[in-house]
Amino acid sequence: MTLAAIDVGTNSVKLLVGRVEDGQVAPLLHRQQITRLGEGLHRTGLISEEAVARTVPVLREFRELAESRGAERLAAAGTLALRSAGNAAGFLERCRAEAGLEIRVLPGEEEARLAFQGAAWAAKTSPVVALDIGGGSTEIMVGSPSELHASWSLPIGAVTLTEQFLRSDPPGAAEMIALSASIPRHLSKVVARVGKTGDLVGIGGTVAAVLRLLRKNAADDPRGWHEHRIPFDSVSAIGIHLSLKTVAERERMGIERGRADILVAGAWILTAVMSHLEATHLRASAHGLRHGLLLELASGRWT
Numbered sequence: 001m002t003l004a005a006i007d008v009g010t011n012s013v014k015l016l017v018g019r020v021e022d023g024q025v026a027p028l029l030h031r032q033q034i035t036r037l038g039e040g041l042h043r044t045g046l047i048s049e050e051a052v053a054r055t056v057p058v059l060r061e062f063r064e065l066a067e068s069r070g071a072e073r074l075a076a077a078g079t080l081a082l083r084s085a086g087n088a089a090g091f092l093e094r095c096r097a098e099a100g101l102e103i104r105v106l107p108g109e110e111e112a113r114l115a116f117q118g119a120a121w122a123a124k125t126s127p128v129v130a131l132d133i134g135g136g137s138t139e140i141m142v143g144s145p146s147e148l149h150a151s152w153s154l155p156i157g158a159v160t161l162t163e164q165f166l167r168s169d170p171p172g173a174a175e176m177i178a179l180s181a182s183i184p185r186h187l188s189k190v191v192a193r194v195g196k197t198g199d200l201v202g203i204g205g206t207v208a209a210v211l212r213l214l215r216k217n218a219a220d221d222p223r224g225w226h227e228h229r230i231p232f233d234s235v236s237a238i239g240i241h242l243s244l245k246t247v248a249e250r251e252r253m254g255i256e257r258g259r260a261d262i263l264v265a266g267a268w269i270l271t272a273v274m275s276h277l278e279a280t281h282l283r284a285s286a287h288g289l290r291h292g293l294l295l296e297l298a299s300g301r302w303t
Helices: 049-068 080-084 088-099 108-122 158-165 173-182 205-217 222-227 232-243 247-252 263-276 289-299
Strands: 003-008 012-021 024-034 073-078 103-105 128-133 138-144 147-154 200-203 229-231 281-284
Touching: 003 049, 003 289, 012 049, 012 289, 024 049, 024 289, 049 073, 049 088, 073 080, 073 088, 073 289, 080 088, 080 103, 088 103, 108 128, 108 138, 108 147, 108 200, 108 289, 128 205, 128 263, 138 263, 158 173, 158 263, 173 263, 200 205, 205 232, 205 263, 205 281, 229 232, 232 263, 232 281
Parallel strands: 003 073, 073 103, 128 200, 200 281
Antiparallel strands: 003 012, 012 024, 128 138, 138 147, 229 281
């Protein structure tokens, strides 16, 4: 059976069409579009009309694309922007009426469980520690490849921290100090540790963009990401390097428009989390929430 999943995130909307065979996802089609649904949300508490106008047509397009590829069932899930926006109900109604799509807003714990379920396959050790940095929140998860044991959903993301702290281009020293100081208080509740022999699996757009830069600099084939463990020092260095560049310069480095302006905040979250978890390396995973949604659909648990 062909299945489809749509992840409605704070920064981007992602589509995955695939099949589930023997508990593994076999992807058939992947699409991603940055719509910045959570733009201005930290300041106003609301999803703006401009963000709605950018997002709803993409959702309609993705639903139609999934159906054209033979998807018999589709799961659409919203994350932090829809958990926190005061006008989320209005947006969801617009999605029903204009995109023909029913979106389920996931609690943070459920988002973590599904993202972990999709990503755990990339780890080479057990227990697995996984990290998902989104536009509005960061999830840290610990478990075995088959079960999530503990998770923390933190209200820090690449979009929210950019809007809160970074106003200059490139960011000024005082802005970076304030951003850096804001992250540890959110991490204080996270008791997980990776250590020298464990694996930290990273998923999400921030991790993908940072590792794409690192693999490009190393002249490696990015399709082999999950076969590599990236040292902490390299991740930390690229975060500092990005903070010294303008948005235009980051785009010339190969970072997509709509990601380049928020990647500094995302990279500094990544570095801070790795430091807190005592992770010496990071392994990337192309799998995540959408893959977990397909597994949930295939199991019959998504109703």
